Amino acid sequence: MNAWKEGFLNGLRPQEKLTVDEWSDKYRKLSSRGASEPGAFRCSRTPYIIEPLKELSTDSPTQRVVLMFAAQTGKTEAMNNWIGYCIDYAPGPMLIIQPSLAMAQRLSKQRLEPMLQDTPRLAEKIPPARSRDSGNSQYAKVFPGGFLAIGGSNSASSLRSMPARYIGLDEISAYVGDVDGEGDPVALAEKRASTFTKRKIFLTSTPTIKNSCRIEAEYEESDQRKYFCPCPKCGFYQVLMFEQLRFDSKKLDKVEYECISCKERFDETAKTTMLRKGEWRATKPENAGITAGFWLNGLASPLGWLSWFEICDEFLKAKENPALMRTWVNTRKAETFSYEFQAKLNAEALMDTRSDYLPGTIPEPVVCLCLGVDVQGGMGSATSRIEVSCWGYAPDPSGLAEQMYLIDHNIIYGDPNQGEVWTGLDVLLNAQYDHPNGAKMKINGCAVDSGGLATQSVYDYCMRRRNKGVIAIKGSSRSGGPIIGKGSRVDINYSGRVRKKSGIVYLLNTEDIKDRIFSKVKGTGKIFFHAQTTEEYFKELTGEYRTQKTNSKGYPVSTYEKKPNQAVEKLDCCVYAYSAYSLLTKTAPKGQFFDICSKNLLKSVGSDKNNLKDAKVNTSAKRNYVNSW
Numbered sequence: 059m060n061a062w063k064e065g066f067l068n069g070l071r072p073q074e075k076l077t078v079d080e081w082s083d084k085y086r087k088l089s090s091r092g093a094s095e096p097g098a099f100r101c102s103r104t105p106y107i108i109e110p111l112k113e114l115s116t117d118s119p120t121q122r123v124v125l126m127f128a129a130q131t132g133k134t135e136a137m138n139n140w141i142g143y144c145i146d147y148a149p150g151p152m153l154i155i156q157p158s159l160a161m162a163q164r165l166s167k168q169r170l171e172p173m174l175q176d177t178p179r180l181a182e183k184i185p186p187a188r189s190r191d192s193g194n195s196q197y198a199k200v201f202p203g204g205f206l207a208i209g210g211s212n213s214a215s216s217l218r219s220m221p222a223r224y225i226g227l228d229e230i231s232a233y234v235g236d237v238d239g240e241g242d243p244v245a246l247a248e249k250r251a252s253t254f255t256k257r258k259i260f261l262t263s264t265p266t267i268k269n270s271c272r273i274e275a276e277y278e279e280s281d282q283r284k285y286f287c288p289c290p291k292c293g294f295y296q297v298l299m300f301e302q303l304r305f306d307s308k309k310l311d312k313v314e315y316e317c318i319s320c321k322e323r324f325d326e327t328a329k330t331t332m333l334r335k336g337e338w339r340a341t342k343p344e345n346a347g348i349t350a351g352f353w354l355n356g357l358a359s360p361l362g363w364l365s366w367f368e369i370c371d372e373f374l375k376a377k378e379n380p381a382l383m384r385t386w387v388n389t390r391k392a393e394t395f396s397y398e399f400q401a402k403l404n405a406e407a408l409m410d411t412r413s414d415y416l417p418g419t420i421p422e423p424v425v426c427l428c429l430g431v432d433v434q435g436g437m438g439s440a441t442s443r444i445e446v447s448c449w450g451y452a453p454d455p456s457g458l459a460e461q462m463y464l465i466d467h468n469i470i471y472g473d474p475n476q477g478e479v480w481t482g483l484d485v486l487l488n489a490q491y492d493h494p495n496g497a498k499m500k501i502n503g504c505a506v507d508s509g510g511l512a513t514q515s516v517y518d519y520c521m522r523r524r525n526k527g528v529i530a531i532k533g534s535s536r537s538g539g540p541i542i543g544k545g546s547r548v549d550i551n552y553s554g555r556v557r558k559k560s561g562i563v564y565l566l567n568t569e570d571i572k573d574r575i576f577s578k579v580k581g582t583g584k585i586f587f588h589a590q591t592t593e594e595y596f597k598e599l600t601g602e603y604r605t606q607k608t609n610s611k612g613y614p615v616s617t618y619e620k621k622p623n624q625a626v627e628k629l630d631c632c633v634y635a636y637s638a639y640s641l642l643t644k645t646a647p648k649g650q651f652f653d654i655c656s657k658n659l660l661k662s663v664g665s666d667k668n669n670l671k672d673a674k675v676n677t678s679a680k681r682n683y684v685n686s687w
């Protein structure tokens with residue numbers, strides 16, 4: 059039978075009534091290529107997906123369906139099922155938008171194409187992409203009664219191409235802020251459907267940063283449905299929450315859930331039944347209207363996908379690292395991440411956190427000292443100067459990361475392209491501090507900013523003092539990479555004579571260093587300030603905050619921004635000193651840095667003969683890191 063004739067006959071036959079979930083269970087097939095669980099698709103595997111799919115069905119009056127879901131909960135499959143349903147059961151023009159064209163291409167190839175080929179009802183309607191003139195390309199698929207266009211939020215042409223009855227907007231929190239100067243991509247895309255009375259808009263995403271997250275804003279305007287499951291012990295219906303998981307954070311061996319009602323504990327095997335008996339309840343029924351909103355965290359991920367154990371394990375690994383924590387909060391808890399603690403960091407409150415030790419004195423735990431040098435002005439500027447912070451580092455009792463102690467901060471006025479400021483820095487560099495154990499402490503490392511107007515002077519200064527652990531650094535806002543890079547060779551101009559590649563400059567990942575510093579400042583007992591630290595100092599130290607911005611390619615990125623009219627030299631010094639410390643730790647065997655520092659300190663006291671043997675063992679390690687500068 060030819061397609062035309064079949065279509066004609068189908069038109070005469072009364073169509074069976076199907077919702078998206080029913081269509082998926084009846085017709086959708088998963089092949090072993092694309093799916094981890096091949097065979098017939100079963101919505102019962104993820105029972106919470108059934109209600110959103112019913113809302114996407116043609117009979118539901120709901121026009122907009124919002125999913126704010128954790129990763130690995132099946133939201134991509136929900137989108138696929140809806141696409142399949144629209145192609146096969148309720149054809150019409152359809153537009154699917156991904157954050158970028160590259161992601162649109164990936165979705166088409168890796169997710170859609172397998173579904174279209176493996177589901178016979180769809181394969182009949184869309185010829186394979188490889189046949190020429192099939193109306194089937196990566197970005198467009200034609201089928202009887204409609205077509206499917208796939209685009210990226212970064213391309214205005216994808217968004218204003220044509221009217222569409224169905225609009226699927228995937229991972230909207232990762233969309234660009236403004237597309238080619240034409241406005242918000244979600245609004246642009248939704249406009250395509252305005253002429254259709256029976257339109258459907260499907261918006262999905264894991265959340266991102268608090269207050270700049272699209273899916274959160276959409277969900278908050280909806281009726282805010284949450285998935286309630288009955289306790290296997292007492293039957294009380296509750297939303298599964300991470301906060302109710304019980305586990306030993308020192309030694310993760312088993313994870314249990316504690317019912318909020320009967321306080322009984324049960325393990326994850328209860329989940330399958332709980333999910334099956336679960337139900338969506340609107341927590342903001344007063345918002346009920348054309349938008350149905352659904353929120354689900356990773357605890358509901360079915361057995362065999364993402365386990366409670368994995369969620370806890372990831373949490374423990376992310377605890378000390380704000381970048382990892384952000385991902386964990388977004389993809390597991392399905393919550394927006396807040397850098398709120400920074401907003402709360404105000405100079406006045408920090409004044410109360412000062413310790414009793416005096417500037418220039420060394421608290422007992424400190425075993426390593428580093429200088430961070432910020433270079434201001436040059437070229438005849440009247441405010442030319444260098445600012446120098448001395449920071450002490452100590453092991454943290456938790457064994458994770460380190461403690462930091464502000465020892466002192468000095469300002470040396472003068473042109474950094476002239477000699478005097480550097481003579482001044484030499485004095486600070488060669489200073490000796492008295493450690494409470496009787497040792498004389500020296501500066502272990504020093505990082506000098508080469509990013510200003512005195513680059514050559516900085517290179518020159520640093521190269522001549524390499525053996526004292528002095529390095530030239532340059533800030534960079536790329537995040538994700540190492541805290542301090544490997545160091546690249548640069549030319550140095552020694553009073554008119556250029557020596558090719560005779561210097562080294564280290565690129566810093568300042569974003570991640572600031573994350574580390576600020577995560578300490580929020581009052582964790584990991585950063586300490588001497589008794590005379592001024593409010594002005596604290597103002598500068600907290601003079602930047604994390605925010606979401608659109609980068610040059612149009613992508614929203616989280617980055618640090620200065621508070622208006624706020625100097626931040628003290629923060630820069632803190633970042634630079636941390637980079638010097640970081641480079642030192644790299645050259646010691648893993649986990650042994652502070653031990654080596656402590657033993658070297660003891661050795662310099664010379665009073666404890668019993669420790670001399672131990673200290674000797676480590677002299678080669680010490681030599682190792684001194685040489686590497």
Ligand SMILES: [Zn+2]
Binds near residue numbers: 289290318320321
């Ligand atoms: Zn219970």
